[in-house]
Amino acid sequence: MGSVGLTLPWEHKLSSVARDGERRVEPFEGKAEPVRIGEELPQDAAVAAACLSGNLQGYERLYQWQGTRMKNLARNLLGSQADAEDAVQETFLKIQRSISGFRGQSSFVTWTFRILVNTCHDLRRSRVRRKDQVNEDVDALPPRMELRAPGAHPSLRMALERALGRLTAHQRDVFLLFEVEGFRHAEIAGMLEISETASKNTLFQAKKNLRTMLEPPRSSATGGAQ
Amino acid sequence: MNVNCDDRDRIFLDGSPEEWAALEQHANTCAACAEELRAWKQLSAAANELRDYQESPALWALIETSLRQQQAAPPPRKSFWSSLDFWRHISPAWQSAMVGALAVALAVSSGYLYTRRPVSPGDPGNKLLKTSALAEVERTERDYMSAIDKLAADASPQLKADTPLMAGYREKLLVLDSAIADLRAQTGGNPSNAHLRYQLLAMYQEKQQTLQDVLETKR
Numbered sequence: 001m002g003s004v005g006l007t008l009p010w011e012h013k014l015s016s017v018a019r020d021g022e023r024r025v026e027p028f029e030g031k032a033e034p035v036r037i038g039e040e041l042p043q044d045a046a047v048a049a050a051c052l053s054g055n056l057q058g059y060e061r062l063y064q065w066q067g068t069r070m071k072n073l074a075r076n077l078l079g080s081q082a083d084a085e086d087a088v089q090e091t092f093l094k095i096q097r098s099i100s101g102f103r104g105q106s107s108f109v110t111w112t113f114r115i116l117v118n119t120c121h122d123l124r125r126s127r128v129r130r131k132d133q134v135n136e137d138v139d140a141l142p143p144r145m146e147l148r149a150p151g152a153h154p155s156l157r158m159a160l161e162r163a164l165g166r167l168t169a170h171q172r173d174v175f176l177l178f179e180v181e182g183f184r185h186a187e188i189a190g191m192l193e194i195s196e197t198a199s200k201n202t203l204f205q206a207k208k209n210l211r212t213m214l215e216p217p218r219s220s221a222t223g224g225a226q
Numbered sequence: 227m228n229v230n231c232d233d234r235d236r237i238f239l240d241g242s243p244e245e246w247a248a249l250e251q252h253a254n255t256c257a258a259c260a261e262e263l264r265a266w267k268q269l270s271a272a273a274n275e276l277r278d279y280q281e282s283p284a285l286w287a288l289i290e291t292s293l294r295q296q297q298a299a300p301p302p303r304k305s306f307w308s309s310l311d312f313w314r315h316i317s318p319a320w321q322s323a324m325v326g327a328l329a330v331a332l333a334v335s336s337g338y339l340y341t342r343r344p345v346s347p348g349d350p351g352n353k354l355l356k357t358s359a360l361a362e363v364e365r366t367e368r369d370y371m372s373a374i375d376k377l378a379a380d381a382s383p384q385l386k387a388d389t390p391l392m393a394g395y396r397e398k399l400l401v402l403d404s405a406i407a408d409l410r411a412q413t414g415g416n417p418s419n420a421h422l423r424y425q426l427l428a429m430y431q432e433k434q435q436t437l438q439d440v441l442e443t444k445r
Contacts, residue, residue, distance in 0.1 A: 072277060076276050093293065157275035179270050
């Protein structure tokens with residue numbers, strides 16, 4: 001794949017205000033921005049309360065608020081739109097079954113995405129077993145990405161998807177949650193049940209690996225980033 | 227704030243906004259850092275290509291239907307292990323205290339039961355009779371049966387009376403004789419079973435008491 005990825009002349013800009021000291025690149029203009037969970041705490045509590053009361057409108061609000069984001073994450077973790085929709089549906093059912101156990105120790109969205117990530121991993125395992133692709137470490141298998149609507153840089157997206165497939169499952173989870181879905185490390189730590197420092201380290205390793213995969217080997221002039 | 231090439235990875239990992247600004251300033255005069263910074267930022271920008279927030283209106287309809295079905299279904303029975311879930315919500319200090327209290331309670335109750343255990347020379351806890359004890363039991367049982375037969379012979383004229391009371395006694399004695407016959411058949415196959423012998427003895431005692439009641443009625 002060589003230089004397909006990082007040498008394209010795309011636009012980017014750095015966030016003018018880094019959140020909690022975290023630096024991230026803002027999305028392209030005109031595209032949907034990830035929901036800022038920290039600014040949505042009242043909504044988070046309201047949706048959680050509505051779901052706790054057993055009112056289906058609470059779940060509908062959760063879907064309207066986070067549904068596309070959930071589906072996007074599931075799509076990137078599972079590689080197929082149909083599997084992603086199955087995972088989101090199963091996640092909602094699991095939320096309904098276990099909502100009484102939600103103690104508010106994390107935000108409701110963090111809790112929801114923790115269930116989603118686990119559901120995606122379970123689904124991948126079951127799909128792999130069903131296809132008799134027996135493997136000792138199913139999580140290590142990359143998702144098989146299906147074609148989807150072309151974006152601004154389809155070749156870049158395909159190169160990135162292939163490279164993501166070569167990361168460890170853990171690195172893939174952290175990269176997608178942070179860089180694509182816009183979660184903070186504290187939130188990712190809650191979702192993946194790791195420390196915030198571990199989340200930062202994993203993201204760093206993931207990006208170093210992706211950079212190695214997406215860029216051709218450079219001369220020693222580039223210094224010690226590798 | 228001054229940073230150099232050696233700080234770059236640390237800033238990439240967990241740099242503050244001030245450190246990022248300082249790194250960008252440093253990159254203006256360092257080609258290597260400028261290249262690394264560009265690549266690092268562009269990876270984040272490339273991640274946007276994986277963001278596709280298209281609505282799926284049909285999906286919510288599916289989810290809503292399955293949520294309604296699940297809501298209408300009876301809740302699954304709680305397993306024994308899930309009923310112990312409360313334990314996870316107790317702090318470790320309280321868990322230790324409760325385990326300690328439970329251990330003390332177990333030790334005290336075990337000691338109490340040990341000191342108050344029934345003591346008898348024949349060790350009634352031993353449910354299997356030894357050969358010599360078995361012979362003694364069978365001899366005594368024969369004598370006892372013989373004595374009860376004599377008692378039955380004494381009560382026989384009274385039992386023949388055509389009164390409701392005697393009819394009740396006759397019926398009770400029939401039931402007892404039937405039970406005694408069953409137990410004797412069982413002890414025949416397993417003569418060392420003390421439990422069966424105790425049951426048989428209880429039946430004999432009941433028959434004896436019934437016959438005595440019949441004789442008391444005569445007086």
